[in-house]
Amino acid sequence: MLQFEQDEQELLEGLIEAIGGLPEGQAWIEGREVTVAPRGGRVDAIVEAMIAGRSLQLLIEAKREAFPRDVREAIWQLRNHLAHQTGLDREVVPFFVARAISPGAREILREEKIGFYDLGGTLYIPSLSAFVYIDRPVPRKTTRALGSIFQGQRARVVQEVFARRPEWVSVKQIAEDAEVSPATASDTLRDMERREWIEVEGSGPSKLRRLCAPTPVLDAWAAFLVDQKPPKVRRYYVSCANTDELARKLDRACRDADAAYAVTGEAAAQAYAPYLSSISQLRCRIAPGPSQDRALEVLDARRVTEGWNLGVIETKARGDVTVGERIDGVALAQPLQVYLDLLQGSGRAKEMAAHLREERLDR
Structure with a gap:
């Protein structure tokens, strides 16, 4: 938890610095872990901002890394929080920050008009009065985190799921065929769920998965290899x-x-x-x-x-x-x-x- 709090502070400081670099831009943290909705609904932070003379309030949800399923959950929470923001004299923008945001997650956030920032310097503020979009590549350090699924034993799990498309498969089947532990198979499949590459049926020990998005898998793996050394x-x-x-x-x-x-x-x-x-x-x-x-x-x-x-x-x-x-x-x-x-x-x-x-x- 302490490590995540440090990550969150780094993200908020980076966001404030990025906004400060905009024309007539400045920002500051108004509060952390703020209750903004009935029944204890809270945002990770509220940031007040001024951009080109216009006042904005950003409702912040923070994650370490973000994939499509993560941002869909955050979007639902932010929409709920936004619905309870009334009577303010400035525009309120739902906002998402993470150390790294996958390309698929970025696309979803843009489609849903949710602002976002990552440590690579990408900044998207879909304000009605001060639209901002600075698109930067994911930094090399966080690229490794997003691409860890394509390395070692986890890569073998992805390959087995891909090879068995469009069959439904269990953790046990994949672990045996990929020659990895059930824990590795389960963790990798859960990561694929976060990326919305596989669909799920059932629950518990009888839970089954199957690949539903082969093209994003191929695109993401190909992009990961660009910065990798070829094998010896x-x-x-x-x-x-x-x-x-x-x-x-x-x-x-x-x-x-x-x-x-x-x-x-x-x-x-x-x-x-x-x-x-x-x-x-x-x-x-x-x-x-x-x-x-x-x-x-x-x-x-x-x-x-x-x-x-x-x-x-x-x-x-x-x-x-x-x-x-x-x-x-x-x-x-x-x-x-x-x-x-x-x-x-x-x-x-x-x-x-x-x-x-x-x-x-x-x-």
């Missing part, structure tokens, strides 16, 4: 005529070594949704450990810096290797994983990503 890739040369032969040799070697693997990148995209006439390199993931070493030994893969035809993407756990389909006897990563890997590729990889998304993911 170890490059090898394997003697073979082409990537089709290489893929078959990889499959035999991994079966002999009992190593889980999945082909990704251009070669997998070509199998899922043909786009190019030929592919010269093959990227894959192989479960880490002694079995990976044995598979590469069976392949007689030679480590190189140039002239490579086999790239092995670094993995940390067996669960990082997920198989979508087997085509022509070769295990391919899930289409979503292939899409994400292509987005971090070079050459014509991004073109292939767009084609794969259109053919296999935007449905």
Whole structure:
């Protein structure tokens, strides 16, 4: 609680400074935890402001980070508070502040004419007399908070839910398939609910979810990857005529070594949704450990810096290797994983990503 109070104070100070930077702008905190409605209805703060000679009162609701479901709840509360503000000599503006506000949440707030501010400096005041909109990108520090769902074990949960669309799934199913703990699966699904990516049926242990918004998932993940370093890739040369032969040799070697693997990148995209006439390199993931070493030994893969035809993407756990389909006897990563890997590729990889998304993911 103490930490959140410090966050809230930082947000209010940032808001006051931002308003102070407007023409003839000034603002001050009139009160904290103020009762504004019958039955104890309270706002986190009231801020008095002057902008271009016009007086405003901001009714403030504060959160650490905000996603669509969070702001919908706040909007309902603010509308209720606003209904009880009568007899004032200045305009009252319902207002929302958070360290980071997701793009979807920002859109909802604008549509509902609710003012908002975040620590990136974005400021929206939909006043009748002094309309203000300063749009700034989410700061890198808070981008990590919004994007944590796309990292580590939580990312595997999102992938499994996406792969099972439009099925209804349980926490138990997702935890087993993603090879994560039920707690991780449950927390991630709850986060997806906040973002309004999934819909819910039932309650308690029998509660089920299913993906209802694949496009926002793809857009948000793609935006998150823009500032991320591509995964490390170890490059090898394997003697073979082409990537089709290489893929078959990889499959035999991994079966002999009992190593889980999945082909990704251009070669997998070509199998899922043909786009190019030929592919010269093959990227894959192989479960880490002694079995990976044995598979590469069976392949007689030679480590190189140039002239490579086999790239092995670094993995940390067996669960990082997920198989979508087997085509022509070769295990391919899930289409979503292939899409994400292509987005971090070079050459014509991004073109292939767009084609794969259109053919296999935007449905």
